[in-house]
Amino acid sequence: MKTQVGIIGGGPSGLLLSQILHLRGIESVVLEKRSRDYVLSRIRAGVLEQGLTDMLRAADVGARMDSEGEVHEGVNLAFGGQLHRIDLADLTGGKSVMVYGQTEVTRDLYAARDAMGGTVIHDAEDVTPHGLDSDAPWLTWRKGDEIMRLDCDFIAACDGFHGVGRKSMPRDMLREYEKVYPFGWLGVLSRTPPVHEELIYASHERGFALCSMRSKVLSRYYVQCPLDDDIAEWSDDRFWEELKRRLPEEVADALETGPSIEKSIAPLRSFVAEPLSWGRLFLAGDAGHIVPPTGAKGLNLAASDVHYLSEALIAHYAEGSEEGLKSYSDRALRRIWKAERFSWWMTMMMHHFPENGGFGQRMQTAELDYLVNSRAAMTALAENYVGLPF
Ligand code: APR
Ligand code: PHB
Numbered sequence: 001m002k003t004q005v006g007i008i009g010g011g012p013s014g015l016l017l018s019q020i021l022h023l024r025g026i027e028s029v030v031l032e033k034r035s036r037d038y039v040l041s042r043i044r045a046g047v048l049e050q051g052l053t054d055m056l057r058a059a060d061v062g063a064r065m066d067s068e069g070e071v072h073e074g075v076n077l078a079f080g081g082q083l084h085r086i087d088l089a090d091l092t093g094g095k096s097v098m099v100y101g102q103t104e105v106t107r108d109l110y111a112a113r114d115a116m117g118g119t120v121i122h123d124a125e126d127v128t129p130h131g132l133d134s135d136a137p138w139l140t141w142r143k144g145d146e147i148m149r150l151d152c153d154f155i156a157a158c159d160g161f162h163g164v165g166r167k168s169m170p171r172d173m174l175r176e177y178e179k180v181y182p183f184g185w186l187g188v189l190s191r192t193p194p195v196h197e198e199l200i201y202a203s204h205e206r207g208f209a210l211c212s213m214r215s216k217v218l219s220r221y222y223v224q225c226p227l228d229d230d231i232a233e234w235s236d237d238r239f240w241e242e243l244k245r246r247l248p249e250e251v252a253d254a255l256e257t258g259p260s261i262e263k264s265i266a267p268l269r270s271f272v273a274e275p276l277s278w279g280r281l282f283l284a285g286d287a288g289h290i291v292p293p294t295g296a297k298g299l300n301l302a303a304s305d306v307h308y309l310s311e312a313l314i315a316h317y318a319e320g321s322e323e324g325l326k327s328y329s330d331r332a333l334r335r336i337w338k339a340e341r342f343s344w345w346m347t348m349m350m351h352h353f354p355e356n357g358g359f360g361q362r363m364q365t366a367e368l369d370y371l372v373n374s375r376a377a378m379t380a381l382a383e384n385y386v387g388l389p390f
Contacts, residue, residue: 013285049387069100
């Protein structure tokens, strides 16, 4: 097989890149190691920055999001038994976020690729990049006993944190920066009405909690838990009781509980790989960086990477310009590090760190008290939450 851009990974990054390139007449093939059902079974976050919603609309993939998604002009912090609303629209000159599940974004991207005859190969095993330092790289993968080959001009590794792309870069030129947080998030999905019409990020001495949603009848909740907790020890009743204890009383009293339809514990980490390109290989999305979910930046960072990389590839094919490809890594990393900072800051401010002792907890309380009483501080949170410019 031959194409112009070989894409490893059929998650949001790979699919969005393939869709944008297609609309500009650039061919691509997506190699995804899992089945489509498996990819679409993964529960992920659901807060979309305007930069991403604009990209989806421009790529003819925004219709269902606009009809089923919810525009949120505010977000809430809960601490000291009180709810504090951050008025995103007022503080950012009218910007907002869209609440629409990443799984739905991925589903819409698959539908658009199918409708436009896109090539997404599932169950592609042992995908391996070759000739990255040549001008004619290629990908191989295994289909049963057969070894398949795809010749291409460029390879985009959109294969997530555990993918093969980053690991194919020479170890001596790759720098990796990482912080692993000493706790996890226990998440529950339930067919219940959200406890509040906007998201609530709660800081409590028992631990962090988050009240989010997927729709008016589907809620998503999280509580901070020890990394070594066993999910089997968290019955639904235990989860709901713990969540209520971490929320202001009026919110806890309004909480509608129900059976969990998904329940899992995820670790939190900050991670960045530098550079994001080597020869004809380019990393985009989780392949190049990971953020703790506290700032809702994971999918939105994947979007800005895809924005910069697609622009660079379009300039190469349309104008023979190499400038975008050469500057992709530096350009993407500038926005990535600012989103890493915001996600780290939100995580350090909102979670319970007993190891930081009484002084550390007073610092967190003072930071939250200052934040909700300072328009300047709330503006800083708001402009990061709605998304810094691409
Ligand atoms: N070969 C082929 N496909 C692979 C390989 C491989 N070696 N390794 C991983 N993949 C696939 C995975 O099965 C997955 O479908 O690549 C895809 C990567 O998708 P994501 O992990 O969702 O990463 P990305 O598309 O960058 O989206 C980032 O997803 O993980 C969340 O929080 C993250 O919201 C962010 C978003
Ligand atoms: C979610 O709805 O899953 C969600 C929302 C906001 C976050 C993290 C997760 O910061």
